[in-house]
Amino acid sequence: MNSKSPITPYGWAIKQRLTEMCVNQKDFCQIHGIPPYRLSNLIHGTRKAERFRRQIEELLNLPLS
Template identity: 75%
Template sequence: MNSKRPITPFGWAIKQRLAERQMDQKLFCQLHGIPPYRLSNLIHGTRRAEVYRRQIEKLLDLPPS
């Protein structure tokens, strides 16, 4: 993988939930109308993206941060 940006704890939680559901990030984004770059922003902590953050927390049953 060529990504140099570290993954945040929230990002790891997203990845874990997607793995549990046997779903990749691209499919998750397509199903829920989330721009892939916003999901990436949240995984790597490069932007807060609060609206999408709350949506993803609900969809993946993650504790609010």
Template identity: 75%
Template sequence: MNNKHPITPYGWRIKQRLTELRLDQKDFCRINDIPPYRLSNLIHGTRRAERYRRQIEKLLDLPPS
């Protein structure tokens, strides 16, 4: 898959944490009622999505960016 937007360092932290939890993005979004496109926005840096950013940071125990 060739994405126009590369994964940001913040996006890699999200992906790393999901891997540690043995969750894929789809399941994480389904379990936590987060639209998959919003998680993608955060991973690729295409939108700030502040509400979901705070929620994801809390759920994944990530330091605030």
């Protein structure tokens, strides 16, 4: 059984934008100083991580939620 939470629609938007930018999650996090687990939290909806959410929305040009 898969213990991970499913990817949220917001998470798919993040993944789609990263794909459009031709960068993977790990590299994106390293470049911008974001802990990889926080990006994962946002993708799977397991934690709000408001500070990083705002930063990621700005960096990926996603609509503010």
